[in-house]
Amino acid sequence: MTDYLLDGGVLADGKAVQVLIKDGLINQIESVVSTLGATNLQKISINGCIILPGFVDLHTHLREPGREDSETVESGSRAAAKGGFTAVSAMANTFPVADTAGVVEQVYALGQATGLCDVFPIGAVTQGLGGTALAELGAMADSKARVRIFSDDGNCVFDPMVMRRALEYVKKFDGVIAQHAQDPHLTKDAQMNEGLISSKLGLKGWPAVAEESIIARDVLLADHVQSRLHVCHVTSAGGVDIIRWAKARGIQVSAEVTPHHLLLTDDLAESYDPIYKVNPPLRTQRDVMALREGLADGTIDIVATDHAPHPAENKECEWQAASFGMLGLETALSIVQATMIDTAMMSWGDLAMRMSTSPARIGGYADHGQGLKIGSTAHLTIVNPTRAWKVDRDLVASRSRNTPYHGMEFPGSVVATFYRGIPTVLDAKLESATHGN
Amino acid sequence: MRHLLSTSDLTYTQAIRILDTAAEMARISEGPVKKLPTLRGRTIVNLFFEDSTRTRISFEAAAKRLSADVINFSAKGSSASKGESLKDTAQTLQAMGADAVILRHSASGAAQRLANSHWTSGSVINAGDGTHEHPTQALLDAFTIRQHLRVGTGDLRGLTIAIVGDILHSRVARSDVHLLSLLGAQVILVAPPTLLPIGASTWPVQISYDFDSVLPLVDAVMMLRVQQERMSDFFFPTAREYSHYYGLNADRLKKMKPTAIIMHPGPMNRGLEITAECADSARSVILEQVTNGVSVRMAVLYLLLAGAPSEDGEITQ
Amino acid sequence: MSVALPAVDIARALTRIAHEILERNGGPDSIVLMGIPTRGAFLASRLAALIAGIEGREIPVGTLDITLHRDDLRLRPLRALVPTMTPLGGIEGRNVVLVDDVLFSGRTIRAALDALGEMGRPKTVQLAALVDRGHRELPIRADYVGKNLPTSKGQAVKVHLSEIDGVDEVLVENVEV
Numbered sequence: 001m002t003d004y005l006l007d008g009g010v011l012a013d014g015k016a017v018q019v020l021i022k023d024g025l026i027n028q029i030e031s032v033v034s035t036l037g038a039t040n041l042q043k044i045s046i047n048g049c050i051i052l053p054g055f056v057d058l059h060t061h062l063r064e065p066g067r068e069d070s071e072t073v074e075s076g077s078r079a080a081a082k083g084g085f086t087a088v089s090a091m092a093n094t095f096p097v098a099d100t101a102g103v104v105e106q107v108y109a110l111g112q113a114t115g116l117c118d119v120f121p122i123g124a125v126t127q128g129l130g131g132t133a134l135a136e137l138g139a140m141a142d143s144k145a146r147v148r149i150f151s152d153d154g155n156c157v158f159d160p161m162v163m164r165r166a167l168e169y170v171k172k173f174d175g176v177i178a179q180h181a182q183d184p185h186l187t188k189d190a191q192m193n194e195g196l197i198s199s200k201l202g203l204k205g206w207p208a209v210a211e212e213s214i215i216a217r218d219v220l221l222a223d224h225v226q227s228r229l230h231v232c233h234v235t236s237a238g239g240v241d242i243i244r245w246a247k248a249r250g251i252q253v254s255a256e257v258t259p260h261h262l263l264l265t266d267d268l269a270e271s272y273d274p275i276y277k278v279n280p281p282l283r284t285q286r287d288v289m290a291l292r293e294g295l296a297d298g299t300i301d302i303v304a305t306d307h308a309p310h311p312a313e314n315k316e317c318e319w320q321a322a323s324f325g326m327l328g329l330e331t332a333l334s335i336v337q338a339t340m341i342d343t344a345m346m347s348w349g350d351l352a353m354r355m356s357t358s359p360a361r362i363g364g365y366a367d368h369g370q371g372l373k374i375g376s377t378a379h380l381t382i383v384n385p386t387r388a389w390k391v392d393r394d395l396v397a398s399r400s401r402n403t404p405y406h407g408m409e410f411p412g413s414v415v416a417t418f419y420r421g422i423p424t425v426l427d428a429k430l431e432s433a434t435h436g437n
Numbered sequence: 438m439r440h441l442l443s444t445s446d447l448t449y450t451q452a453i454r455i456l457d458t459a460a461e462m463a464r465i466s467e468g469p470v471k472k473l474p475t476l477r478g479r480t481i482v483n484l485f486f487e488d489s490t491r492t493r494i495s496f497e498a499a500a501k502r503l504s505a506d507v508i509n510f511s512a513k514g515s516s517a518s519k520g521e522s523l524k525d526t527a528q529t530l531q532a533m534g535a536d537a538v539i540l541r542h543s544a545s546g547a548a549q550r551l552a553n554s555h556w557t558s559g560s561v562i563n564a565g566d567g568t569h570e571h572p573t574q575a576l577l578d579a580f581t582i583r584q585h586l587r588v589g590t591g592d593l594r595g596l597t598i599a600i601v602g603d604i605l606h607s608r609v610a611r612s613d614v615h616l617l618s619l620l621g622a623q624v625i626l627v628a629p630p631t632l633l634p635i636g637a638s639t640w641p642v643q644i645s646y647d648f649d650s651v652l653p654l655v656d657a658v659m660m661l662r663v664q665q666e667r668m669s670d671f672f673f674p675t676a677r678e679y680s681h682y683y684g685l686n687a688d689r690l691k692k693m694k695p696t697a698i699i700m701h702p703g704p705m706n707r708g709l710e711i712t713a714e715c716a717d718s719a720r721s722v723i724l725e726q727v728t729n730g731v732s733v734r735m736a737v738l739y740l741l742l743a744g745a746p747s748e749d750g751e752i753t754q
Numbered sequence: 755m756s757v758a759l760p761a762v763d764i765a766r767a768l769t770r771i772a773h774e775i776l777e778r779n780g781g782p783d784s785i786v787l788m789g790i791p792t793r794g795a796f797l798a799s800r801l802a803a804l805i806a807g808i809e810g811r812e813i814p815v816g817t818l819d820i821t822l823h824r825d826d827l828r829l830r831p832l833r834a835l836v837p838t839m840t841p842l843g844g845i846e847g848r849n850v851v852l853v854d855d856v857l858f859s860g861r862t863i864r865a866a867l868d869a870l871g872e873m874g875r876p877k878t879v880q881l882a883a884l885v886d887r888g889h890r891e892l893p894i895r896a897d898y899v900g901k902n903l904p905t906s907k908g909q910a911v912k913v914h915l916s917e918i919d920g921v922d923e924v925l926v927e928n929v930e931v
């Protein structure tokens with residue numbers, strides 16, 4: 001096994017260090033490390049770059065099994081590595097749905113075989129995402145995939161009794177229900193944020209209250225049954241307020257925001273280009289600012305990508321006929337830097353917390369999110385905050401091209417990713433070899 | 438002007454020019470010669486993804502009077518009703534050399550999507566897109582109002598026009614609001630709160646829930662079609678209650694100015710939003726709207742297609 | 755660029771045409787002047803004034819926008835339509851004199867004949883042009899010509915009238931081919 005010496009980088013707090021990766025573990029972090037005993041040592045210069053713990057995504061649509069035309073575990077893993085992720089969480093809305101031990105073990109095994117990052121499956125809450133009968137949550141938890149996060153994402157667990165039972169049931173193995181908060185009755189055929197823009201465009205509105213009312217109900221349920229709730233992709237100022245209130249009451253709720261909801265607003269729909277069609281929808285500038293504040297003050301715990309690949313034909317059509325969703329893995333870091341760090345709302349340490357430590361804790365991914373701890377597995381993400389780049393949809397690692405950021409320029413990039421002590425990305429390019437078992 | 442997608446894209450000058458051109462078209466249409474060589478050799482496609490016989494026929498008549506070749510393409514009901522078919526169909530029409538596509542679609546924004554895509558290079562005319570806009574309907578409404586209340590020239594300054602009914606789902610209402618206010622009219626939207634879009638108060642309109650209080654103020658009332666299925670979505674309790682508060686009937690007719698006119702984009706639900714008595718009264722200009730529709734569409738086709746292609750599409754004298 | 759017809763010559767030519775029209779039609783009674791916009795309409799008004807000066811009474815004048823009747827619109831920039839004004843008393847059974855500034859290919863006049871057809875059925879249709887520059891593409895000729903101006907196809911003839919251009923003159927320009 002090759003050992004690595006990272007030279008010329010800084011920690012999140014700005015301290016200049018060398019890092020020695022030995023036998024896949026973080027061996028030393030010192031201003032000058034001792035390389036005695038290192039074998040096959042490769043020195044990597046990362047002048048001016050920031051060394052962060054490997055990013056963990058709690059919300060990734062990898063589409064396998066069933067929609068391999070848009071993404072596979074392999075292509076999604078490549079996109080993840082390129083974006084600095086060392087672990088992703090594969091959403092359950094595949095075909096078949098990940099609602100049995102068999103499917104989650106298959107996805108987990110595909111991830112291990114690819115070997116570019118850990119792929120932790122999320123199990124469905126209800127059978128077939130149908131919202132009525134609980135899936136075998138225990139069997140998925142006990143499977144080789146060790147599922148701890150359960151979500152019907154794409155659908156809301158709308159029946160309050162089903163939601164209550166799910167929250168209660170997962171306490172047995174310290175699981176968490178990740179809710180896609182969307183009242184289906186208030187959002188029938190909804191296309192975009194309900195507001196001035198939707199009224200003008202004649203697109204059916206998706207009111208923020210459809211999200212907020214479910215969040216409010218669910219935090220009260222989580223409180224009542226003393227269980228853990230995770231709120232997927234919060235989009236509205238009102239949602240942030242409710243979560244802030246719940247946390248102040250000591251309710252065990254965590255929440256995520258997507259990069260696109262930190263950056264983009266509903267007026268982009270004026271082009272009627274469905275590249276901006278996403279569930280939940282882009283909201284207003286006021287909501288964007290509330291989400292940034294919520295992420296900065298910790299009300300929102302983490303950034304999660306909701307990476308949602310779609311084939312071209314699902315976007316090259318009229319808005320109503322298009323699929324919801326946009327790519328996220330490869331641009332996440334750049335957007336969080338642009339919206340949170342470069343605006344002085346967050347430090348790099350905060351970013352490490354929101355993109356590594358906290359998501360790993362919520363998902364129970366013990367091998368990840370350990371920070372830069374001596375002796376822990378060397379999952380590292382190296383960021384060059386001044387290496388600007390322009391997004392090109394033709395150059396993405398994902399199998400799909402539905403990025404809304406095509407042509408946009410961002411201030412910083414992921415230049416290297418280490419997964420289990422092995423570089424999956426160097427010099428901002430994917431390492432060609434697959435290091436799986 | 439290369440496309441006509443929305444009345445909100447029109448400048449005052451462009452709007453007046455379309456109406457003035459339509460007036461010339463109307464004058465010619467009254468004469469014995471029904472066919473002009475103006476657009477000879479041009480191919481115009483009526484691409485209808487949604488049924489609307491009256492709109493299609495109106496565009497077809499307009500195109501034929503100007504000697505354009507017209508191809509009718511009804512995508513409704515074919516396998517092509519979903520999604521990507523708009524692209525496929527547009528590319529097919531492009532290959533056939535369409536100079537203009539008149540698009541009717543149930544999806545809001547379909548016309549804009551087509552115009553901004555590389556799927557076709559021709560002009561795109563929006564003949565109604567979902568619940569977004571229906572610009573030629575608004576133009577014929579403005580034209581009709583101008584004929585009756587403004588001696589057929591100039592703008593609509595000083596006039597008060599009520600648009601009554603299902604504003605939320607009405608593409609006609611959106612187009613009318615932009616155009617009539619652009620031309621200087623005061624627009625009052627009259628509807629139950631459930632049928633007004635969120636944020637309509639930021640539009641250049643007044644809003645009223647009370648039809649009766651508005652009636653004496655208006656120079657024209659535009660009654661919108663109310664679809665029966667709105668009841669099942671709780672927009673109003675019953676058809677009877679809707680008619681009671683928002684239907685135009687003989688009693689309400691008496692409260693209007695003697696000069697005020699009654700309009701309806703059709704097709705009408707007689708007995709729901711308008712009684713037969715009102716629809717057929719001397720104050721009704723509903724059939725004239727249909728006639729004017731052809732002149733307005735001739736004007737739009739002329740202005741979009743008659744000249745040599747130029748960068749800015751501006752008009753020379 | 756050269757001045758082919760200065761203001762004084764234009765005035766003289768119009769006066770002559772006014773007399774010729776009266777002579778040919780045996781007096782003013784049956785005459786209707788129809789100007790083809792833009793400049794033909796101004797010329798028609800001037801001829802009407804000249805005839806009124808000679809005869810001491812007004813004759814009917816109208817305008818005829820022929821844009822929609824052209825079949826060569828694709829070759830030139832889009833034109834705004836100019837309202838057509840039917841002369842008082844119409845054209846039915848009258849001797850209609852079409853008035854245009856320059857007679858060239860004859861296509862404008864062909865379109866004008868079509869346009870006139872929608873308005874009614876005149877007894878005769880005659881044509882007055884300030885300038886005839888030749889190069890006819892249709893069997894059309896003018897009954898009254900201000901000046902025959904032999905030109906090549908590479909030249910452009912521009913008529914300026916004081917009503918719209920501030921000055922009366924006819925220019926011949928060599929344009930690049």
Ligand SMILES: [Zn+2]
Pocket residue numbers: 153154180232233279280
């Ligand atoms: Zn979701």
